[in-house]
Amino acid sequence: xxxxxxxxxxxxxxxxxxxxxxxxxxxxxxxxxxxxxxxxxxxxxxxxxxxxxxxxxxxxxxxxxxxxxxxxxxxxxxxxxxxxxxxxxxxxxxxxxxxxxxxxxxxxxxxxxxxxxxxxxxxxxxxxxxxxxxxxxxxxxxxxxxxxxxxxxxxxxxxxxxxxxxxxxxxxxxxxxxxxxxxxxxxxxxxxxxxxxxxxxxxxxxxxxxxxxxxxxxxxxxxxxxxxxxxxxxxxxxxxxxxxxxxxxxxxxxxxxxxxxxxxxxxxxxxxxxxxx
Amino acid sequence: xxxxxxxxxxxxxxxxxxxxxxxxxxxxxxxxxxxxxxxxxxxxxxxxxxxxxxxxxxxxxxxxxxxxxxxxxxxxxxxxxxxxxxxxxxxxxxxxxxxxxxxxxxxxxxxxxxxxxxxxxxxxxxxxxxxxxxxxxxxxxxxxxxxxxxxxxxxxxxxxxxxxxxxxxxxxxxxxxxxxxxxxxxxxxxxxxxxxxxxxxxxxxxxxxxxxxxxxxxxxxxxxxxxxxxxxxxxxxxxxxxxxxxxxxxxxxxxxxxxxxxxxxxxxxxxxxxxxxxxxxxxxxxxxxxxxxxxxxxxxxxxxxxxxxxxxxxxxxxxxxxxxxxxxxxxxxxxxxxxxxxxxxxxxxxxxxxxxxxxxxxxxxxxxxxxxxxxxxxxxxxxxxxxxxxxxxxxxxxxxxxxxxxxxxxxxxxxxxxxxxxxxxxxxxxxxxxxxxxxxxx
Numbered sequence: 001x002x003x004x005x006x007x008x009x010x011x012x013x014x015x016x017x018x019x020x021x022x023x024x025x026x027x028x029x030x031x032x033x034x035x036x037x038x039x040x041x042x043x044x045x046x047x048x049x050x051x052x053x054x055x056x057x058x059x060x061x062x063x064x065x066x067x068x069x070x071x072x073x074x075x076x077x078x079x080x081x082x083x084x085x086x087x088x089x090x091x092x093x094x095x096x097x098x099x100x101x102x103x104x105x106x107x108x109x110x111x112x113x114x115x116x117x118x119x120x121x122x123x124x125x126x127x128x129x130x131x132x133x134x135x136x137x138x139x140x141x142x143x144x145x146x147x148x149x150x151x152x153x154x155x156x157x158x159x160x161x162x163x164x165x166x167x168x169x170x171x172x173x174x175x176x177x178x179x180x181x182x183x184x185x186x187x188x189x190x191x192x193x194x195x196x197x198x199x200x201x202x203x204x205x206x207x208x209x210x211x212x213x214x215x216x217x218x219x220x221x222x223x224x225x226x227x228x229x230x231x232x233x234x235x236x237x238x239x240x241x242x243x244x245x246x247x248x249x250x251x252x253x254x255x256x257x258x259x260x261x262x263x264x265x266x267x268x269x270x271x272x273x274x275x276x277x
Numbered sequence: 278x279x280x281x282x283x284x285x286x287x288x289x290x291x292x293x294x295x296x297x298x299x300x301x302x303x304x305x306x307x308x309x310x311x312x313x314x315x316x317x318x319x320x321x322x323x324x325x326x327x328x329x330x331x332x333x334x335x336x337x338x339x340x341x342x343x344x345x346x347x348x349x350x351x352x353x354x355x356x357x358x359x360x361x362x363x364x365x366x367x368x369x370x371x372x373x374x375x376x377x378x379x380x381x382x383x384x385x386x387x388x389x390x391x392x393x394x395x396x397x398x399x400x401x402x403x404x405x406x407x408x409x410x411x412x413x414x415x416x417x418x419x420x421x422x423x424x425x426x427x428x429x430x431x432x433x434x435x436x437x438x439x440x441x442x443x444x445x446x447x448x449x450x451x452x453x454x455x456x457x458x459x460x461x462x463x464x465x466x467x468x469x470x471x472x473x474x475x476x477x478x479x480x481x482x483x484x485x486x487x488x489x490x491x492x493x494x495x496x497x498x499x500x501x502x503x504x505x506x507x508x509x510x511x512x513x514x515x516x517x518x519x520x521x522x523x524x525x526x527x528x529x530x531x532x533x534x535x536x537x538x539x540x541x542x543x544x545x546x547x548x549x550x551x552x553x554x555x556x557x558x559x560x561x562x563x564x565x566x567x568x569x570x571x572x573x574x575x576x577x578x579x580x581x582x583x584x585x586x587x588x589x590x591x592x593x594x595x596x597x598x599x600x601x602x603x604x605x606x607x608x609x610x611x612x613x614x615x616x617x618x619x620x621x622x623x624x625x626x627x628x629x630x631x632x633x634x635x636x637x638x639x640x641x642x643x644x645x646x647x648x649x650x651x652x653x654x655x656x657x658x659x660x661x662x663x664x665x666x667x668x669x670x671x672x673x674x675x676x677x678x679x680x681x682x683x684x685x686x687x688x689x690x691x692x693x694x695x696x697x698x699x700x701x702x703x704x705x706x707x708x709x710x711x712x713x714x715x716x717x718x719x
Contacts, residue, residue, distance in 0.1 A: 034568060038541040063329070125367045132369040216356050217363045220323065220371060221348070235353040236636055239562060240536055 023253070029246035030054070037242045053247035064234070068248065070222040071230035076255075077140060078215070078226055079208040082147035086155050086204045087197060089148065094159030095185050099171070109160070116153045121213065128217055138220045146218060147208045154207075155200045162196030163189060199266040202259060206267075209256050227252050317606045318344030322373035324611065326596065327354040329635040331624060339614055345607045354378075361599070365390040370601045373608035377421025377597040379412045379671070380477075380680050385597075386415035387678040392598040394419040397609035406618075406642045408668055409591045415675035421595030422616045423641035425624075428591045428668040429485040429553040430661075431581065432563070436574040437465055437549040446578045450489060450516065453552070453581040457525050460549045467527035468549035469520055470538040475692035478535025480684045481592055483691060484671045485553035486513035489580050489587035495683075497674035499716035501709040509583075511705055518694050518701050531695055544569040552580075556589075556664070557638025560656035577657040579664065589668045593641060621645035626654045639665065679715040686711035 029037050030053050031046040057068045096102075097109045127146055128137070136142030166189065174184045190197065212228045219225040231248045234241055260267065313320065322345055330336065330349035340346050350372075352360060357376050364371035365388065377385060385391050394400055400419045404410050409423045431453075433446065438456065441463035447453040460468040472478045487494055492509025496502055503510020520526045527547075530538065539555070542548040544563055556577070562568055563575040579586040596615060598608045614620055622645040624634035639661055640646050646662045649655040655662075677683065690704035699707075 035570075038545055038568075040541075040545060040547055124363060128363055128367040128369055132367065137369070137371075213359070216352075217360060220325070221350050229356070232353045232356050233351050239540055239568070239636075 026246045026249050026253075029243055030250045032243055034241060034243050053243050054251075056244060057247055057251065064244075067222055067225075067230050067233070068227070068251075071225050071227040072251070074140075074219075074222075074224055075209065075226035075228070078143050078147065078224075079205050081140065081144045082151065082208045083201050083205045085144065085148045086151050087201045090152055090155035090159050090200060091190065091193075091197060092185075093152070093156045094163050095189060097156070097160050098163040099168075099189075100181075112153050113157055116157075120150055124213065124217060127214070131218060137218055138224050140224060143215055143218050143224060143226075146214050147211065150214075151204045151207055155204055158200050158203065159193065159196055162193050166192050195266060195269055198263070199269055202263050202267055206256050206259065209252075313603060315606055316604055317610055320344075320604045320607050321346040321348055322602075322604050322607050322611060323348045323350065323371070324596075324608075325350045325352055325357065325360070325372040325375045327352060327357050327376055327594070328637070331620075331634045332632060335620075335623065335632055339611070343607075343610055343614070345604075345610060347611060361390070364601060365599065368601060370599075370603055372599060373602040373604050374596055374598055374611055377413060377595040379409075379423075379591060379593055379595065380676050380684065382413055382420050383415050383672075383676040383678040383680055385420045386418045386675070390600055391420045392600060392602070392605055394422055394597060394609075394612075397598070397606065398422065398613055406644050407616075408643065408666060409593045409641055409670070411673070412591045412593060412670040412676075413595045413597075421597030422612055423591075423593040423595045424616050425594060425621070425637055426556060426591075426639040426641040426646075426665050426668070427593045428556050428589045428665065429481060429580075430556045430589055430664055431550065431552050431578050432543065432554040432559065432575050433550045433578055434543070434546065434548075434571055434574050435576050436571070437463070437468070437546075440464075447581050448579065448585055450581050450583060450587075453550075454516075454520075454525075457520075457550065461525060465549050467525065467530075467547070469525040470533075470542045470548035470551045471517055471520060471526050471530060472533050472535040472538045473521065473526075473531045473692055473695040474534040474537070475688045476534050477684055477688065478538075479691055480687040481590075481671070482535070482553040483510075483513055483517065483687060485580070485590050486517060488590050488669070488671075489513070489552070489582050490516075491583045491587070493671075493673065495672060495677065495712060495716075499677045499679075499712065501712040503705060504709045506702075511701075514691060514694070514701050514705055517691070521695050531692070540568065543575065544571060546571045546574075555592075555638065556661055561636065561638065564656055577660045577664070579660065589664045590671045591668050592671070616641065618642050618644045618648065622648040625649050627652050677715070682715055683708075683712055 028044070028046060031049045031051070032043060033050060033052070036043055036047055056062070057065055059065065093112070097105060131137050131142045131146070134142075136145065170192070171184050171188050174188050179187065210228065211226070212232075215224070215226050216229050216232075219229065222230070227248070231245060231252060234245050234248060324347055326349075329351050336347050336349070354376070358378070358381070360371055361375060377391060394413075395418075400410070400414075403422070407423060409426060409428070410419065413419055413421045413423060437460055438444075438446070441456070441460040443456050443459060447456050457468045471482060484494055487503065487510040490509035490513045493502055494510055501510075502508060503514070505511060521528070521530065527542075533542070538548070539551065539558060539562060543551055543554070559575050559577060564572050566572050580589055581587060596612055598605045598612070602608050618640075621640035621642055622628070623632035624637040625640055625645065626633050627645075627649050639655070640649070643662070643666060646655070646658070646665060650658040650662055686708050690699065690707045693699045694701050694704035
């Protein structure tokens with residue numbers, strides 16, 4: 001028994017170290033100058049902590065800082081828009097699949113879920129062609145549409161599980177009182193499913209935040225380029241600005257980290273929804 | 278309308294959307310270019326490279342002279358290759374002028390993703406002034422024009438060599454190896470930097486070392502030239518792995534990439550030499566006080582060879598015009614200007630800091646190098662100019678179209694040999710097997 005207890009703690013400690021050491025090292029590097037970062041032996045703590053890299057990225061009047069500011073704004077806009085549209089559509093779809101009975105419901109539902117099995121990369125070229133044909137390359141609309149199409153199946157599945165676990169009796173009572181489908185959805189189901197909707201929104205936002213390949217291909221300048229793409233562009237031809245890229249990395253993980261820490265319980269409940277009947 | 282009917286309508290709508298999407302995928306347009314392709318003035322072209330833009334005043338002057346406005350995007354090299362491939366595969370416009378890496382020339386020429394430059398510029402006239410142009414030509418098709426002259430070159434920390442009592446620089450590999458041992462005995466624990474991380478830098482290091490041993494990696498048909506134990510390629514691999522096993526290279530180098538080694542070892546005085554360094558690093562890295570602790574100490578030397586000075590192999594970056602460009606003629610006008618003698622000399626600092634292109638290594642034109650040398654604005658200019666004149670393509674008959682797969686086999690297996698999970702013999706055999714397989718098209 002005691003051995004199990006220790007074993008668990010060793011396992012937890014290992015996973016924590018495995019996860020946190022790279023993040024710590026990124027923060028440590030971001031607080032040093034390039035000269036300190038490349039000195040030997042390595043500095044396990046910043047010898048003279050400095051915020052100069054953050055200043056260079058956020059407040060300086062340079063092309064790099066302008067690119068960073070624009071890309072931060074872009075990523076926030078794209079992620080929020082994708083989250084809102086995804087949650088809206090997935091709520092409607094999940095409700096239909098969970099509560100309505102129509103021919104082909106099962107087939108359609110599994111077809112939607114099956115799209116999650118396709119590696120996203122296989123759709124890159126067709127999506128690029130479609131977006132180009134529609135004139136949506138290098139637009140917020142194009143990037144948001146791609147995010148929505150990518151995240152909608154997962155969001156629908158999470159909300160389907162959540163809504164399926166809600167008691168039908170309250171909805172039936174509202175229907176008996178004369179409420180329409182949409183009224184039942186809006187006034188009864190949505191309030192009850194709020195934790196599930198919040199978790200879906202968080203998961204969608206975090207997934208959208210981490211995107212790289214699709215926005216790389218679909219954006220061509222700083223009018224739409226998100227932070228993840230802009231960070232890669234910091235790399236020089238023959239040199240790597242370690243401390244600057246680390247500071248940009250810290251900025252990139254700051255918002256999702258705060259969201260994940262503050263709203264952790266929603267994420268877990270969302271992912272576990274429907275797993276226990 | 279009952280819920281079932283409504284649901285059916287929703288289902289029909291979804292089906293229609295899916296069908297429309299599929300139809301669009303199948304029938305989307307090809308290149309976005311068209312009637313405006315011949316325009317050479319009054320247009321805005323998109324230039325996407327893995328370098329920062331030239332100073333605004335320089336680009337403004339180009340616009341004033343030609344009527345062509347340049348929209349510049351800096352995308353890191355790896356991401357840029359993805360964008361080029363995605364756009365070409367989808368036959369979609371993304372830039373009017375973009376990167377052509379020397380290693381992709383065979384692939385790009387075969388796939389016809391770029392316009393032949395001879396359709397727009399007098400390429401044969403350029404040859405005499407641009408020794409590296411050969412690296413951008415495959416099967417008579419010039420895919421891009423080198424805009425700077427990156428090539429592999431040996432650098433040494435002369436102070437460390439002098440501290441070890443070495444005043445005459447080595448001209449052969451045997452002398453070089455013996456000198457490194459003297460430097461080590463003089464107190465530099467690991468005098469040689471070889472980037473053994475499994476990445477492209479390890480492949481190019483081997484190519485350069487193979488050249489120094491007097492050979493080449495592949496013949497014109499793509500057949501491996503390094504399988505015999507007496508071949509230069511085999512000896513080069515043995516020398517590199519031997520340097521690690523003998524302690525001339527730090528054991529930690531097993532995970533060090535090329536740029537990492539330059540920045541953290543050579544520039545910090547932890548290594549005394551890089552056999553296959555980048556031309557331009559002395560001026561842009563080792564002599565920059567904010568990034569180096571060895572300013573004024575590192576110099577280029579003619580690459581040591583078997584019986585004397587060896588060759589220098591080219592790994593230059595070029596610029597070309599994708600097939601999907603909207604304004605290929607305007608892009609050609611830009612490339613002509615961007616690679617001109619005046620522009621290149623200016624980018625390298627001949628006209629003062631206001632015209633410098635950040636991270637620009639060395640002009641690809643001999644005439645521009647001459648301009649810089651006459652003005653004394655090139656670190657190690659005399660040596661670099663001579664080496665540039667004699668620099669050679671890694672693949673004299675053009676990089677094979679399957680180069681990326683071959684390079685992956687090279688760095689994966691040499692890395693494994695360095696890590697001790699296979700012998701040099703096994704690594705060479707695996708690389709050769711891959712080359713043979715790729716060359717035969719199987």
